[in-house]
Amino acid sequence: MTVTNDDLDRLWKVLRPMGWGAVALVLLTPAVAMRFTNQVNWTASDFVFAGVLLIGGGLAIELVAWRVGNPVVRIGFALFIVAVVALLWAEAAVGFLH
Template identity: 55%
Template sequence: MIANNNGAAFEHDGDLARLWNTLRVIGWCAVPLLLLLPAVAMQFTSEVQWTAMDFGFAGAVLVGAGGLLELVTRMTVRPALRFGAALVVGLVVMAIWAWAVA
């Protein structure tokens, strides 16, 4: 809660908490959709050839990242720490993905 010079208070943490919860739902819904993309692409092109191991690895990375962010959510209440952790986890996921593709 932040007070201005007139003594009126503004509730910013509630808005950020709602945003964070919305992003969590979107993130968990994105995991199966991201796994469906290569499955659909395999039906239309021969350039995408994923095996069950590829889907398992991708699923483990995405679910692991989501689980880590859920842990951060339960351990912290400060929105800046949550969004910072999400940024770091996202960068780590991209680095793992780049390493796996190379």
């Protein structure tokens, strides 16, 4: 079975709303959890950091997707940005690089 550019374009059209939905879910989860438990204690600066990191990563992906026509490059760049955001998030959470 050969994967065509049309197949990758259809995949991209499915992944975009899923990605923005994931950003919203990640930002809403601690807000909801803080209503039910004291073990989650995010400050306003935590939400700002998470928002800038996640929305900034999403906007970087959108910018490249808008400028680059090749769907393979789009998906590869999106995976790269997701990996960078995950690394920065993990470093901010536990500081494993220190």
